[in-house]
Every structure is written in C-alpha cells, then in structure tokens.
Amino acid sequence: MPAPLRRRTVLFAGGAVLAGGATLGGGTAPAAAGPAPDAQVIEILSRIRPPLFPDRWYDVTDFGAVGDDATDCTAALRAAIEACHRDGGGHVVVPAGDYRTGAVHLLSRVDLHLKKGARLAFSHDPAAYLPVVPTRYEGTECYNYSAFVYAYGQRDIAVTGQGMLDGRADATHWWDWTGGPPPNEGPDKTTLLQMAAEGVPVEERVFGEGHYLRPNLLQFNRCENVLLDGITVKDSPMWNIHPVLCRNVTVRGVTVDSPHGPNNDGIDPESCTDVLIENCTISTGDDCIAFKSGKDADGRRVNVPSRYAVVRNCEMADGNGGVTAGSETSGGVMDIFVRDCRMSSPHLERAIRIKSNPQRGGTIANIDVRRVTVGQAADAAIEIVLNYANVITGAYPPDVHGITISQLTVASAPRALNLLGLTDDPLRDIHLHQCRFDAITEDNVIEHVEGLRLDQVWINGARVDN
Incomplete structure (x- = not known):
C-alpha cells in the first residue's frame, strides 16, 4: 500500500505528481471491481418490500x-x-x-x-x-x-x-x-x-x-x-x-x-436500514440525497447507522451534492450503492459528496457508485472531506474507507477530485475505475489519503492512472 499522502497533491491532466514533484503511487493498475457489490445490491433488494393495503377507500x-x-x-x-x-x-x-x-x-x-x-x-x-x-x-x-x-x-x-x-x-x-x-x-x-x-x-x-x-x-x-x-x-x-x-x-x-x-x-x-x-x-437548495446517522454526542448515544441502501435511476439538478453521506455521520453510513443516475445543473455543486469532521465521528465505508453521468457541476465532481464546517480537531475522527466509484463521466466541472483527510486521520482506499472528467479547469486537491487508486481514469483526455 502506498504511504499516506501527507502533502498537498495535484493531479494534472498529463499525469499524477506530488506538489514537490514526486510520483504518486506506482505499480500495476488494480483489477476491475468484482461482482461482490452487485451481489450485495441483490441481497438488499430482496429484503425491501413495499407495504400492501386492503381494498378499502x-x-x-x-x-x-x-x-x-x-x-x-x-x-x-x-x-x-x-x-x-x-x-x-x-x-x-x-x-x-x-x-x-x-x-x-x-x-x-x-x-x-x-x-x-x-x-x-x-x-x-x-x-x-x-x-x-x-x-x-x-x-x-x-x-x-x-x-x-x-x-x-x-x-x-x-x-x-x-x-x-x-x-x-x-x-x-x-x-x-x-x-x-x-x-x-x-x-x-x-x-x-x-x-x-x-x-x-x-x-x-x-x-x-x-x-x-x-x-x-x-x-x-x-x-x-x-x-x-x-x-x-x-x-x-x-x-x-x-x-x-x-x-x-x-x-x-x-x-x-x-x-x-x-x-x-x-x-x-437517517439511521435507516434497507432503503x-x-x-x-x-x-x-441543499443536498439532493443525503445519508445521515445522527450528530455528535446524540448521534453516538443513539448509535444506529444508515445501512444497506440502493439509489438507482434518479435525476438530480440543483443541489449542494447529488448523492451525499453526511455531515451527520456519528452513527455511521455503510453499504450504500448508487447506480445509473444522471446529474446536471449550473447550480449542482458536487456530484458525489462525503463530508464529516472529527467532532462527528462514525464509520463511512463500502460506498459503491457505478454508471453516473454528470453533465455540469459547479465545484468538484467528487468531494470527500473530513474538515466539514472548518472543524479539524476533535475526539471522534471519522473512519472513511472503502469508497469505489466506477464508470462516472463528467462533461464539465472546475475540479474532478477534492479529497481532504486529516493529518492523523487519512482517507483510506479510495478507488476510481473507468472514470472520465472533461472540461476540467482547476487542479485537483488531495491531502492525507492512503491507498488512492486510479484505474482507467481520464482527465481532459489524458490518462492519469497510478
């Protein structure tokens, strides 16, 4: 596993380099995502049954x-x-x-x-x-x-x-x-x-x-x-x-x-199961879909995650985020699967967004996104940050790991990636597979990330795998 990235990282269209000039990552590209997430989707859907009602009106x-x-x-x-x-x-x-x-x-x-x-x-x-x-x-x-x-x-x-x-x-x-x-x-x-x-x-x-x-x-x-x-x-x-x-x-x-x-x-x-x-x-005027699980002390007291959810075939226009986890994450957000969604608006700030801070805590893991098409976004297409509301210290650092985004295409956005872990609480195991970002105008920002994998990722027509 690559060492944690402790410095600001910039991904240019022509390749991936650290701010100081060192190479980011290395080795062979990882294999494509296996069938396990789709099997989890099938299992979740098998449990979800809409209620039936007597024929009385x-x-x-x-x-x-x-x-x-x-x-x-x-x-x-x-x-x-x-x-x-x-x-x-x-x-x-x-x-x-x-x-x-x-x-x-x-x-x-x-x-x-x-x-x-x-x-x-x-x-x-x-x-x-x-x-x-x-x-x-x-x-x-x-x-x-x-x-x-x-x-x-x-x-x-x-x-x-x-x-x-x-x-x-x-x-x-x-x-x-x-x-x-x-x-x-x-x-x-x-x-x-x-x-x-x-x-x-x-x-x-x-x-x-x-x-x-x-x-x-x-x-x-x-x-x-x-x-x-x-x-x-x-x-x-x-x-x-x-x-x-x-x-x-x-x-x-x-x-x-x-x-x-x-x-x-x-x-x-919020703190729901089988959705x-x-x-x-x-x-x-804010996030389109946001998975939450309670805030700070009270979220830890209740301690119930949002878990086992499928989002599919949805369309998002205006919003701070298309599909989001947070910022209330104290009970955890896990096993969320996004499939075949479309997002676009000059007022859509981000497509995929995960946000928390070390006062919120909670585990955010096994978020799997596939086949999302983004026309226009106004900020980063993908944002995962642990400094939400500018909070960078606290006794409850979130555990964010196991985020996979596959077959995401973005026609226009200022930035492809905004990934901000914390010095003592890095993001871990973020995997982008077969993603394409076009009309990107700003350098991507990556800080404090362990195990970032870019596999068949293109930015402005240039492949940036690591």
Whole structure:
C-alpha cells in the first residue's frame, strides 16, 4: 500500500505528481471491481418490500374536506385517517383540489393517496404543527413542531399518487428563521446541542411554541414498511423527506421541487436500514440525497447507522451534492450503492459528496457508485472531506474507507477530485475505475489519503492512472 499522502497533491491532466514533484503511487493498475457489490445490491433488494393495503377507500371529502384553497381541512384529513386505521387499513383518497391543512399524522396500514391535481397546501401558522412530537433536528433528538406529514412508530404506511405536498415555505415563512435579525433558530440550535452534550434526557429537550427550529415537510420516525410513490414535494421549511430510524423504506418516482430554500435537502434517510430510492427527480437548495446517522454526542448515544441502501435511476439538478453521506455521520453510513443516475445543473455543486469532521465521528465505508453521468457541476465532481464546517480537531475522527466509484463521466466541472483527510486521520482506499472528467479547469486537491487508486481514469483526455 502506498504511504499516506501527507502533502498537498495535484493531479494534472498529463499525469499524477506530488506538489514537490514526486510520483504518486506506482505499480500495476488494480483489477476491475468484482461482482461482490452487485451481489450485495441483490441481497438488499430482496429484503425491501413495499407495504400492501386492503381494498378499502376513504374519500376525504366525505369527512368534510373541501378543495377550495381556503377551508381548513386538518380535522377532515385526521378523521379519514383514523377511520381507515380503525377499520384495519386501506387508502385515504385526496381528490383533485387545493386543500389547506396543518399537520397530517399517518397511522399504521394507511396509504394517503393524492389523486392527480390534488394539493395539500400546508399552513404558515406554526401553531398548526402543535403539540410537539418526538423528532430529530439536524441529527439531534428533541421534541419540536410536527413535520407537516408525520408518523411515529407505525407500520405499513404510504403516501402515493400524482398529487403534491406543498410546504409553501418562502422568505417570510419558515425560511426567515434561518438567520438575519432575531428571532431565528441560532439560539435554539445552540441550546439543543448543549443539552445533548450534557446528556439532558430527550423528554426535557422541548422546543416548539416560542422557538424557531424548523420542521421537516415529511418525517417518518421509527416506522417500518414505508412507501413514498409518485408524489411531488415542494418548498419545505428544511429537509423535505426525512425517514428516521426506519426499516424497509421505498421512495419511488418522487419529484422534489425545492431549489430555493435553505437546508432544503431532498431525501435524507437517517439511521435507516434497507432503503430503496429509485426513479426520483430532485432539485433542492441543499443536498439532493443525503445519508445521515445522527450528530455528535446524540448521534453516538443513539448509535444506529444508515445501512444497506440502493439509489438507482434518479435525476438530480440543483443541489449542494447529488448523492451525499453526511455531515451527520456519528452513527455511521455503510453499504450504500448508487447506480445509473444522471446529474446536471449550473447550480449542482458536487456530484458525489462525503463530508464529516472529527467532532462527528462514525464509520463511512463500502460506498459503491457505478454508471453516473454528470453533465455540469459547479465545484468538484467528487468531494470527500473530513474538515466539514472548518472543524479539524476533535475526539471522534471519522473512519472513511472503502469508497469505489466506477464508470462516472463528467462533461464539465472546475475540479474532478477534492479529497481532504486529516493529518492523523487519512482517507483510506479510495478507488476510481473507468472514470472520465472533461472540461476540467482547476487542479485537483488531495491531502492525507492512503491507498488512492486510479484505474482507467481520464482527465481532459489524458490518462492519469497510478
């Protein structure tokens, strides 16, 4: 194995050299990736089964909902869901129309089915998301405003159809809580992190009314057998789709249209097991898909990884990252497989992104990416960094190793690679195989990396294998 790279490394189009002129790597090129990752994909998919629902149908208009974009339909939606659940499950149908509502809480064996032309238009009033519920806010558990669509501890739940969940967040509703003149979320975020660091019980970490921690658009917490199919989600206060501590999750054919808001991640599985994300179209103000597992002390307390996930046949436009791990990595992110995705936008900063720091910790391993096509990216096509938020010291250095990226093609980006380990915590075993980067305008940066392998890698038409 090559010695750790302890100096800034620059990969030029004509070859690979260290900043001081020494040769990077050496020896024969490694063999192509074997069949083991594909076998793992097959095994994961064999365990993922979308829930099935009885052939019972409950039209929300029969419970008093009116799609006139004016009537408060919260009680009607709740009554329909409760009736469906009480009868043993089925489908709660929202026909075409604009339905104003507050928090919608799903129950076991219920599919919330939005017909084409149906729109749930969520209230701007924070009181519509009370009482507080158990949640995770940026990787830390607390009690806070309910997500707009929420479930806790339920089994066999779904949101399906061709309709829309419209969070209606904008610069004067929800997004204004992120900064600027008080009141804003800053003091509450600081308080929550202090509570977690000091071991304050979750039941005593109560926010909600009078506080400014933004809710998710959709969060399923500690649920099993989850399906999101065909819907459009739009303009969330923060993360759009956020399954937490769930098992057997399918997100299929979903459109995330939320490119303008702060922290508007598209799909963020956090501490989830057996996840399939396929045929989705995502444009966000932050990461398109981000695997997470809790933050700092609280993430280590819960200590549940995101593990066994497949992302395939998705399209990403705007976003800070196309497929991302982090930055909340304290419980670990492992066994993530990305296949046959397309990404392109002048506002897509990075295609593949892994980010953590030595306060977060966690193991990030066995990330396998194949056949991703990138048209345009605005920063590094591939970024793996351990100095996220400019934090370079801490007691919990992440363990990042076993990252394989094969058959990635990039038509245009400033930089192909931005790989930044730390002096005492190098990245390990990063393998690029059959990758091509064109129209690269800036030198690549590599610091503190052990076992970087470039096999049939081309930058601006020149092969840069080591």
